[in-house]
Amino acid sequence: MKVLGIVAGRHNGNSEILVKEALLACQAAGAECKLINLFDYNIEHCIGCECCTMAMGDVGMGKLDKYPGCVLKDKDDMEKIIKEMQTCNAIIVGVPVYDLAPSSLYLKFAQRFLAYELSFLLEIGEVKVDPHMVAGLIAVGGSCHDWMPFGLEVMAASMFTQSVQVVDQMLAQRNGRPGNVLLRDEQLERAKLMGENIIKAIQTPVEERGYLGEADFGMCPSCHSHLIYKGDPHWDGIQFPFECAVCGCGGDLVKDENGEYKFVLAENGHIRDRNINQARAEHLNEIVQTKIDFFKRQHTIQDKYAKYKEIKFPAI
Ligand SMILES: Cc1cc2nc3c(=O)[nH]c(=O)nc-3n(C[C@H](O)[C@H](O)[C@H](O)COP(=O)(O)O)c2cc1C
Incomplete structure (x- = not known):
């Protein structure tokens, strides 16, 4: 079992703490865990050139032999991150909400996924084994749900191109300054449960996997x-x-x-x-x-x- 934690919040910030708490539960269950904070990587924003989708179409129609990949692949760390991610059984993503929605650092990262669309890379053999990835999503905000209405929703929308099944989600509310979440034992407990849910999902046959968060969420x-x-x-x-x-x-x-x-x-x-x-x-x-x-x-x-x-x- 390989689980990758992805954080788009401050170092030692609330998102990082919650993702670490979830990863600890995965590690305790025997998973190999890694954690990246996107602030530590060079990530270019998608330039909208559409070279990836045009090339995917050409490969599909037999007009092009080899998929050249993203035009930015030698310019930043994105390819390295995606290659690692696509070998993982699960990701746990922690993102701060800025202006009601995921922070721009996360969006910059996620909007590069298109050039690495998993189903396409599997079809052309560039990715050899389908990781059947599942995800736990954590949106962190200083306020209540009313100030974070697009947090989890936009994060979930970014999962489609990587064929990731979201099995658990959590809104971590009322966390402003770094470490604020340490006053919220129930949120730390919920993050731990997310880690346990992730392990449960990985250990369930792909066709039988379902949503493990609160049924009325x-x-x-x-x-x-x-x-x-x-x-x-x-x-x-x-x-x-x-x-x-x-x-x-x-x-x-x-x-x-x-x-x-x-x-x-x-x-x-x-x-x-x-x-x-x-x-x-x-x-x-x-x-x-x-x-x-x-x-x-x-x-x-x-x-x-x-x-x-x-x-x-x-x-x-
Ligand atoms: C530019 C900016 C905009 C923010 N906008 C919101 C917001 O709309 N809603 C909210 O609940 N919190 C908002 N926050 C607060 C952060 O989400 C909060 O401090 C969070 O704990 C940061 O996560 P981190 O500690 O992982 O970096 C904003 C913070 C910043 C810096």
């Missing part, structure tokens, strides 16, 4: 996110009354016998579930259709482009 019965919004038509006309902002499951809000709102999945509620490979493949179809339209209508784009390329406003 969040609104979505599938991924346990709190963010459910009123659905709009998708690119192909599919629409649900309400959708989960994280996994994309569709359903409706229904009041139960206690007058509490529940998000109840539709019969076909999983057709856009981003945790299901087939549903993600359908999204790829959407991207391909958008691209086909883009290339078909090049003359229109070029005609309109000139105006915007010529306009210059002063920078600062």
Whole structure:
């Protein structure tokens, strides 16, 4: 059992303490544990060149023999981290919430995952063994849930390209200064339980793994996110009354016998579930259709482009 702790908070900060507490439980169960703090690594931000996805498409269509990888691979530490991560059975991620959402350091890291999409690397044999990774996510904030509404949700959204199954999540609230969490024994206990849950998940056959956090955590019965919004038509006309902002499951809000709102999945509620490979493949179809339209209508784009390329406003 290999477990990697990933921290995006301050050295000796609250995120690091909670991840260490979870890792100690994994270690006690016999796992080999490593811990990285992203502040110690050089990580470039994704430049949006799309070279990775274009090359993946070309390899898929047989137009290109070898996947060249991320254009930034020799410029920073990302490849080293991802290569290690993709050999692990589990990751435990601790991230501070800044402005309601995960800190930019974490986002910079996670938004480089696309060039290392696990299912693609497995398909082309670059990664030999599917690690069937599971994750425990810890979002840490100085405030209560009302000031951390996108913390866990955005962290969970970053797991899809690495095919990571989130089996446990924790919101560590009211932790401001470094070490504040040491006043919160219940949070330290919860982090320990996360470590135990991670071990339980690793030791469960892949097909039988499920969510091990509190059953009533969040609104979505599938991924346990709190963010459910009123659905709009998708690119192909599919629409649900309400959708989960994280996994994309569709359903409706229904009041139960206690007058509490529940998000109840539709019969076909999983057709856009981003945790299901087939549903993600359908999204790829959407991207391909958008691209086909883009290339078909090049003359229109070029005609309109000139105006915007010529306009210059002063920078600062
Ligand atoms: C720029 C900045 C923005 C922050 N915004 C929020 C916020 O929106 N909500 C919140 O609950 N805490 C917020 N915090 C507090 C941190 O989440 C908190 O101090 C946390 O314990 C930091 O984690 P660390 O000790 O692992 O670095 C913010 C802190 C900073 C520096």
